[in-house]
Amino acid sequence: MMAQVEWTKSGIPSKESIIDAAAAGMVSRHDDEYKEFMPDISFERAKEFLKKMIRLGHDSVLEHIVFQFWVSISRVASHQLVRHRIASYTQKSHRKERKLTLDDFVIPEQLDGKDREEWIDDIKKYIKTYEKWLEKGYAVDIARRKLPQETRTDLIMTINARSLRNFFRLRAEHVADFEIRDMALKMHMLIEKENLIFLFEDIPIE
Ligand SMILES: Cc1cc2nc3c(=O)[nH]c(=O)nc-3n(C[C@H](O)[C@H](O)[C@H](O)COP(=O)(O)OP(=O)(O)OC[C@H]3O[C@@H](n4cnc5c(N)ncnc54)[C@H](O)[C@@H]3O)c2cc1C
Known part of the structure; x- marks a missing residue:
């Protein structure tokens, strides 16, 4: 089996964390006080607001949303993966x-x-x-x-939505090596199943 990817126990960002990220964006843009607008933010409103932030290029707001995956890949792919510096990794030792x-x-x-x-x-x-x-x-x-580069290694990857957008842009497209692309597409599918793909839907996945 090629790349294996699964959510960790707390890997899926909660609805609350999506609302918190939107609220962070609103802190920067609203005139009224955080404590006043915060209680009224629904998940749907947070989603629309974050999509607007993405359109405006206000990407730093997305750093408040964090994903965590268990991944099993070859050393070839893990070597490429850890070049993505804006993420945290803990890898199985050989x-x-x-x-x-x-x-x-x-x-x-x-x-x-x-x-x-x-x-x-x-x-x-x-x-x-x-x-x-x-x-x-x-x-x-x-x-x-x-041991050859195809030796399998397991790792935990923690990455925020902004950095994950960069990862998908670079690794979920045809020009990427087939295994890291397979990993990226599997991550993308897991996110799609959780209805969180709105954070990435402007990024072409080929
Ligand atoms: C198809 C392909 C081929 C590649 N081939 C090679 C190769 O032959 N040789 C090779 O060495 N690498 C290669 N790479 C790796 C590539 O150069 C990047 O190191 C890797 O994709 C990580 O991307 P990143 O730096 O954007 O990610 P991250 O390290 O996660 O950084 C995210 C973003 O943060 C910013 N950032 C992070 N650190 C700095 C910094 N120090 N200064 C300024 N801005 C920063 C940048 O905006 C960056 O895009 C290849 C990548 C791809 C996709």
Whole structure:
């Protein structure tokens, strides 16, 4: 399986946090006091207000809305992912000795039939090589250098809506590497299911 993406327990921004973000925008634009306009903001009104903020380019308001995902991808994709600096990551360490299986590698879906089998044979060789250096008595820090970039890693990603918009713009389009794009599209789908896509609907997803 390629990229896997799921919400964490508190990963979906609450309706209250959407209203709070809109209220933050209103603090900047309304003449009346926060305590006066705040109680009357419905989710629908917050949504329309935030869409207006996006149209006006008042994007910093979106930093008040935070998403969190559990992600499982290859080291190739995680290397690309962490270049997105405006997010927080906690990633599984490969410094711990583990019994590796085929599930610890991300196999490209583009491979068919015999080529897939040949690819899997290569992975088995990588596992054997990794084990060989451990058996020789070397530390995992040494042995793990033999693992290929397709080795799977799990991570937690926390990202605000403004930065996520930038991420989708760069990674959910055709020019991006197929795996990080797969990850971006899966995140996009999860957000769509929660009816929060209004925060991203102006960004072309191809
Ligand atoms: C198709 C594609 C190909 C790529 N190829 C390469 C490559 O060959 N080599 C390579 O090194 N990278 C490559 N990248 C990575 C790319 O250059 C970015 O590092 C990555 O996409 C993260 O984008 P970002 O900096 O906008 O995101 P973030 O780091 O999340 O930053 C978000 C935004 O914050 C602002 N920002 C953040 N930090 C600074 C800062 N220090 N100064 C000013 N503004 C800042 C910018 O507006 C930025 O857009 C590629 C990316 C894509 C999508």
